Amino acid sequence: MASLTLNKVGKTYPGGVSVVNDVSLEIADGEFCVFVGPSGCGKSTLLRMIAGLEDITEGDLMIGDRRVNDLAPSERNVAMVFQNYALYPHMSVAQNLGFGLGMSGVPRAKADAQVREVATMLQIDHLLERRPKDLSGGQRQRVAIGRALVRNPGVFLFDEPLSNLDAALRTQTRLEIARLHRAHGRAATVYVTHDQVEAMTLADRMVLLQPAPPGSRQPSVAQSGPPMTLYNAPRNLFVAGFLGSPRMNFLPAHVVSLADRAVLVQLADGTRLSVAVRPGEVAVGSAATLGIRAEHLALSPAEASADQRDNGNHNSNHIRASVQWLEHLGDQSFAYVHGPGNTPMVVRLKEHEVVKIGDAITLNVPAGRAHLFDAAGDALVRAPAGV
Numbered sequence: 001m002a003s004l005t006l007n008k009v010g011k012t013y014p015g016g017v018s019v020v021n022d023v024s025l026e027i028a029d030g031e032f033c034v035f036v037g038p039s040g041c042g043k044s045t046l047l048r049m050i051a052g053l054e055d056i057t058e059g060d061l062m063i064g065d066r067r068v069n070d071l072a073p074s075e076r077n078v079a080m081v082f083q084n085y086a087l088y089p090h091m092s093v094a095q096n097l098g099f100g101l102g103m104s105g106v107p108r109a110k111a112d113a114q115v116r117e118v119a120t121m122l123q124i125d126h127l128l129e130r131r132p133k134d135l136s137g138g139q140r141q142r143v144a145i146g147r148a149l150v151r152n153p154g155v156f157l158f159d160e161p162l163s164n165l166d167a168a169l170r171t172q173t174r175l176e177i178a179r180l181h182r183a184h185g186r187a188a189t190v191y192v193t194h195d196q197v198e199a200m201t202l203a204d205r206m207v208l209l210q211p212a213p214p215g216s217r218q219p220s221v222a223q224s225g226p227p228m229t230l231y232n233a234p235r236n237l238f239v240a241g242f243l244g245s246p247r248m249n250f251l252p253a254h255v256v257s258l259a260d261r262a263v264l265v266q267l268a269d270g271t272r273l274s275v276a277v278r279p280g281e282v283a284v285g286s287a288a289t290l291g292i293r294a295e296h297l298a299l300s301p302a303e304a305s306a307d308q309r310d311n312g313n314h315n316s317n318h319i320r321a322s323v324q325w326l327e328h329l330g331d332q333s334f335a336y337v338h339g340p341g342n343t344p345m346v347v348r349l350k351e352h353e354v355v356k357i358g359d360a361i362t363l364n365v366p367a368g369r370a371h372l373f374d375a376a377g378d379a380l381v382r383a384p385a386g387v
Contacts, residue, residue: 002064002077002154003028004050004188010058011045020046021212022219023059027188027205032181034191036199037209038242042220043192044159046209050190051080051157063154079148080157083164085140087132093119093143094128100151118150121180138169145177149184158191162198170198178202196243200227210238237377240291246346248371249297251290251319251339255282261383263372265290268341273317273365275372277380291371294334294348299355300362317367321345323359337361 004027011020020042027033035043048054050061052073061068068076079100087096094115101111119125122142132140141161148156158177162170178201181189193199199206208230210222222242223235234240240248253265256272258279265288266272273290282288300318321337324344332348335355339345347363355361372380 002188003062004155004190005062006050006059007062008059009046009049009056009061011042011049011054012057018212018217020049020220021217023221025207025221025224027190029188030185032185032189032191032202032204033207034193034199034203034205035207035209036193036196037222038211039194041209041211043194043209046220047080047157047159047190047192050155051078052076077154078157079151079153079155080159081141081144081148081161083160085132085144085164087140087143087147089132092129092131093124093135096132096143097128097146097150100147104151114150114152118146121149121184122146122176136169137165138173141165141173142176145180149180152187154187156187156189158189160193161191162193162195170195174198174201196245200231200243203227206230208239208242233379233382234291234371235379237289237291237373237379240371240373240379244293246294246334246348248291248293249339249343249345251292251343251345252341253288253290253372255284255286255288257284258282262367263288263380265372267319267339268343269320271319271340273319273370274367275370275380276367276383277372278383280374280380282374282380287375289373289377290365291373292365292369294346296366296369297345297347298350298364299347299353300364317365317370318362319365321347321361321363323355323357323361326355326357335361337363339363 006023006025009023012018023046035046037043045054049056052071056069063076097115097118098111101114119128124139124142124146127135127139162173165173191202205225206227207224208222209220212218223230223239230239231243251267253267255263256266257264262274262276263279264272264274319340321339323335323337325336327334335347335349337345337347374380
């Protein structure tokens with residue numbers, strides 16, 4: 001097994017087009033690291049650079065204690081699972097699983113034993129004599145995963161392996177990958193996906209990549225850490241807006257006053273809200289953006305907004321909104337509303353909360369759940385409760 005280290009790794013194509021910039025990461029033995037981000041952010045390119053399928057134009061890539069920038073894929077001790085399975089159609093499942101072992105000179109008897117062991121682990125031992133055309137999509141993906149497992153590589157690489165599966169199979173295979181890693185995850189694993197659910201559920205560490213503006217050398221990594229850290233403490237507007245479904249609600253605001261553990265902001269309709277963050281470098285009068293997730297909003301009595309407006313009660317942290325549309329998904333319901341300044345917002349309704357299209361409602365915004373971003377889009381640090 002081997003760790004994986006990227007030190008200021010970058011990729012620039014001829015003509016000066018940069019697709020990966022200044023990536024520095026250390027991925028330990030047994031760690032499951034997920035690269036996630038929107039199309040064009042360079043996540044698959046970065047994975048191919050690790051595999052040796054794309055040249056590295058800047059920085060150093062280490063697998064274990066070896067610098068591998070100039071090594072061929074076959075010399076890196078990595079195994080890759082592709083989106084399109086990449087199975088040999090003329091070979092049986094057993095032959096596909098054992099192909100890499102044969103190419104590496106592993107004795108036939110030992111290779112056969114390893115193939116049977118992996119096939120049993122993946123519950124495809126009854127399919128060993130079939131050809132890929134006779135398998136379902138989920139079975140083909142298991143064979144592709146098995147072909148990587150059987151080689152016992154130092155690093156596992158997954159390039160959007162579930163994107164060709166239907167919803168039910170994606171869930172089933174995702175759980176299978178998680179189970180396999182928990183039981184046998186001794187190698188560093190890098191997994192690329194655009195699917196937040198895959199990233200949140202599989203990752204020990206999530207690396208959120210951002211596309212750079214044309215001509216920019218902006219670092220590719222927007223934020224890296226445990227999935228729930230990125231969700232609950234996003235570093236900037238991009239991270240906050242990318243993670244979560246529905247996405248975080250954003251409301252234009254400006255700073256009214258500062259305290260040690262709170263910032264008071266005013267919204268487009270004059271409503272003032274307290275946000276439990278350290279003021280940092282923001283100044284009174286500066287532009288800001290208030291962020292609040294749909295699940296952190298709650299319906300309040302309709303009179304609350306009037307009390308807040310008429311009595312100057314800033315501690316109640318309420319905003320007024322009008323219901324534009326409702327969406328019922330069985331286990332949860334969402335209200336699409338227009339908030340202050342006619343800003344579109346989404347509210348996840350609690351089971352007991354009932355509203356109708358056209359209703360004027362009042363929403364509670366908990367000061368400790370709200371986020372505040374400065375004019376540059378960077379998050380202000382949350383103030384610890386009770387400190």
